[in-house]
Amino acid sequence: MNRPAILELRGVDVAHGRTPVLHGVSLTVGRGEIVTLIGANGAGKSTLLMAIFGLPSVSRGEVWFDGQPITRLPTHRVARLGLAQVPEGRRIFPGMTVLENLVMGSMVGEKDEAALARIHALFPLLRERGGQRAGTLSGGEQQMLAIGRALMSRPRLLLLDEPSLGLAPLMIRRIFQxxxxxxxxxxxxxxxxQNANQALRLADRGYVLANGRIVLEGSGLALLADPEVRRAYLGGH
Ligand SMILES: Nc1ncnc2c1ncn2[C@@H]1O[C@H](COP(=O)(O)OP(=O)(O)OP(=O)(O)O)[C@@H](O)[C@H]1O
Ligand SMILES: [Mg+2]
Structure with a gap:
């Protein structure tokens, strides 16, 4: 990887309470890259994303963002540096409108018209449905909203936790596009x-997490062709 790192984890351990989950995780995301982390249920993928934002906290090792350590920064300070997260399960506010959900995502807490215009161009449906209660959107539409909301803060790095989960193939293609x-x-x-096939096709590079440890890394294409990845994460095809 020749690009300067925007995110770097160095030997990171994370526990939930007394239960260790991540063990010495090191990985790098270069500026402008798409990097994916694949792994089975319970491997620690969501824990890793959340730990970048400081909850749960990193018990050993370091997290760096754009050349500065963020290992012990509180979540709101991390967000202000230019990271945003689309959490597992989307977590939109179902009783609020689509537009209100988007505005909630902006840093300043007031409407950032330019950011909103960019998101409406990306997902025209979010403009058309602006006044609709978010809870009435389909799963795929809610995923668009969750991504749009995260983009409202104009992040330099966007972290996404299983954006394809529960979506039909056509919707997955739209989201990945x-x-x-x-x-x-x-x-x-x-x-x-968990959708290793789609994720590795999209990504420049990937890492495989198993039982809280990085066990493989490589280009998306190399991992797609890897016999171990095919056996464990691609159904052996
Ligand atoms: N809040 C929590 N308290 C205690 N243990 C937790 C908590 N959240 C997750 N764990 C445990 O940490 C381990 C890793 O969970 P995590 O959710 O990070 O996995 P994952 O790779 O995201 O799985 P999935 O693919 O099912 O989303 C699991 O054993 C899980 O039971
Ligand atoms: Mg998860």
Whole structure:
């Protein structure tokens, strides 16, 4: 990887209470890259994303963002540096409108018209449905909203936790196409996926997490062709 790192984890351990979950995790995301982390249920993928934001906290090792350590920064300080997260399960506010959800995502807490225009261009449906209660959107539409909301803070690095979860193939293609556009506009992506096939096709590089440890890394294409990855994460096809 020749690009300067925007995110770096160095030997990171994380526990939930007394239960150790991540063990010596090191990985790098270069500026402008799409990097994916794949792994089975319970491997620690969501824990890793959340630990970047400081909750749960990193018990050993370091997290660096854009040349500065953020290991012990509180979540709101991390967010202010230019990271945003699309959490597992989307976590939109179902009783609020689509537009209100988007505005909630902006840093300043007031409407950032330019950011909103960019998100409406990316997902025209979010403009059309602006006045609709978010809880009435389909799963795929809610995923678009969750991504749009995260983009409202104009992040330089966007972390996504299983954006394809529970979505039909056509909707997954639309979401992943939008992710390509987001990267083309200058945002770096780090996404966690159980859908290894799609994620590795999208990504420049990938890491495989098993039982809280990085066990493989390589280009998306190399991992797709790897016999171990095929056996364990691609159903052996
Ligand atoms: N809040 C929590 N308190 C205690 N243990 C937790 C908590 N959250 C997760 N764990 C445990 O940490 C381990 C890793 O969970 P995590 O959610 O990070 O995995 P994951 O790779 O995201 O899985 P999935 O693919 O199912 O989303 C699991 O054993 C899980 O039971
Ligand atoms: Mg998870």
């Amino acid at each position: 939008a992710l390509r556009e987001i990267v083309a506009e200058g945002t770096t992506l780090f996404l966690v996926e």
